[in-house]
Amino acid sequence: MQNNSSPDKIEEVLNILDGIKKAEPKPFFYTRVRARLEAAHFTFWDRISALISRPGIAFAGISLVLILNLFAIYSHTMSVSNNDQTDVASTEEYSVVTNSFYDIENNKP
């Protein structure tokens, strides 16, 4: 029976790699490299634009802008009507009399 741990056997195993054939990658390797390169060049802004162009995200974004606009218009209207009321109240409280052209022209001694 052959002794597998004999120096000859060890040398034989060590020399297995003499004349080894070169391994090759699978076909269409370049195509895969190209795809990987493109994926690597997918920048931060590309990712952002891809994200915001998704229908759900785009719809939510537009709705948010509309709601903010409506809220801004509503608050502006409210503050204008409040100012009008304050003016009336001040006039009444301090008895501020505003002269019109009519009053000036009909000013009798």
Place this chain on the structure above:
Amino acid sequence: MTEWELIELLKQKDESAFKTIVDTWKDMVYNTALGIVQSQEDAEDISQEVFVRVYESISTFKGESKFSTWIYRITVTRSLDHLRRKKRKKRFAFVESLFGKNDELVNDPPDFFHPGVATEKKEDAVTLFKAIAELPENQNTAFVLNKIEGLSYQQISEIMNMSESAVDSLLHRAKMNLRKKLQNYYSINT
């Protein structure tokens, strides 16, 4: 077209120059990565990474070494990084399993059979590759470059950035270690 013309074209991001470079050096890169990481999927992945790196950093190639030496260096670095990452992951999974966070068993990778070895020598080749995987990084790299890629001591010294006598000593130690490991393996398994 000369190698320098190709490099100059690649610096201008020329598509056909890049394709020629990939087609010319893909076997060399794949074969080296395969020898070091001993997995066809990982070697494919590393080879792709190497060419992406070549494309992106070609402007840093000043021609102080041969172009193939530069590509070999990237390949060896990427392959060794990959092995280190894998070892770290394995260690982390083992620690997690000790604390009961990860119940999955930490399995050793399956036996690797290099497709370039004759089928009748398969069993011994598997044993040899197991022993090569246990070598220290430097010895592993020098042995793979010498035995699988068939590079001379001078070429290996340029790739590994060391003297030829250092490569000679590395290879001597690698063979000594492999003899010991094989002897242990065969004395237990006979």
